[in-house]
Ligand SMILES: [Zn+2]
Ligand SMILES: [Zn+2]
């Protein structure tokens with residue numbers, strides 16, 4: 001019970017066997033000794049740390065909390081980041097995938113009205129006069145799977161990370177040239193930092209939300225140059241999002257594709273207001289996405305696909321299944337081997353992390369975990385050496401322990417909710 005409580009009710013804890021001994025570095029005296037052989041159950045449970053709510057709700061909550069603090073520190077300061085960063089040029093941007101073919105869409109009006117009617121080469125109507133509810137199963141599905149460019153969709157996913165890298169490089173280049181600088185001198189004058197998160201849309205294409213910030217060359221502690229304004233940054237982001245492209249490796253079957261961002265681009269300046277409510281909302285918005293796996297959004301599965309039969313058996317829409325099959329087939333072509341499309345068929349070719357940040361954006365997950373360990377009393381004592389030896393002996397819970405863990409997780413979630421409510425009431429009372 002104590003161990004399950006210590007893992008916050010983690011649903012799939014890792015079981016370790018071993019010991020840690022802390023010794024005085026000078027005298028060699030044993031200061032602390034922990035050995036699982038003297039513990040109940042003879043093992044130590046540690047959190048699974050899975051970010052997905054569908055796999056482990058308590059660990060995903062913890063991860064979302066860390067993400068929130070990580071993104072927030074880059075907007076408002078804190079966690080060793082100066083609060084002066086809130087006066088820097090900062091944007092919240094959304095970049096989308098381009099169109100790979102018309103899909104059904106939700107909205108107040110008809111989906112895709114076509115007064116003249118007409119059919120595609122496959123004999124299917126090119127329009128749709130239905131008004132779809134946002135949660136309708138058809139939303140995001142192509143009007144005609146034959147017309148939809150599944151190859152481009154999967155290859156775009158596979159290159160989205162490179163496209164993002166080119167985008168950030170091009171933003172720096174654009175800023176440098178509009179300031180009259182030699183491009184290679186940009187890093188001596190300013191530094192661009194970001195945190196981005198990927199999200200699957202209804203059509204199972206990833207789009208990207210990111211916080212972008214402009215600092216001086218030394219990063220968060222440094223003022224940007226006078227030319228580094230929010231307007232300049234916005235212009236650079238817009239220009240680069242339209243300009244950058246990635247060419248796919250040439251092959252006899254597909255040829256070469258030029259992949260770009262979609263035309264839907266949003267770049268919203270974040271203004272420094274007194275209470276930082278805007279920034280809090282952005283941080284919470286970003287944190288929400290990191291707990292979602294591909295399965296929650298209906299775009300893929302949380303597990304790797306190892307065969308064509310796995311794809312047939314997956315609980316996904318026909319559209320997503322076709323994307324998986326396309327990734328599998330393309331993964332068999334030698335020109336795409338480096339993209340490892342079969343390994344990433346379950347995420348439809350997208351192989352980036354859900355959250356990516358530049359080094360100087362803010363703190364790290366590791367620093368946040370260390371801070372929490374310190375807060376819980378796991379303090380590293382100076383002038384000591386630690387002798388640890390651990391091995392993996394299993395994972396998960398027995399059915400009985402799983403019930404206890406779920407109960408503990410619920411209690412923690414409930415007390416957290418009450419804590420938030422009480423804090424809010426306190427603020428309203430002021
Ligand atoms: Zn867990
Ligand atoms: Zn429709």
Ligand SMILES: [Zn+2]
Nearest residue numbers: 120122144147
């Ligand atoms: Zn068609």
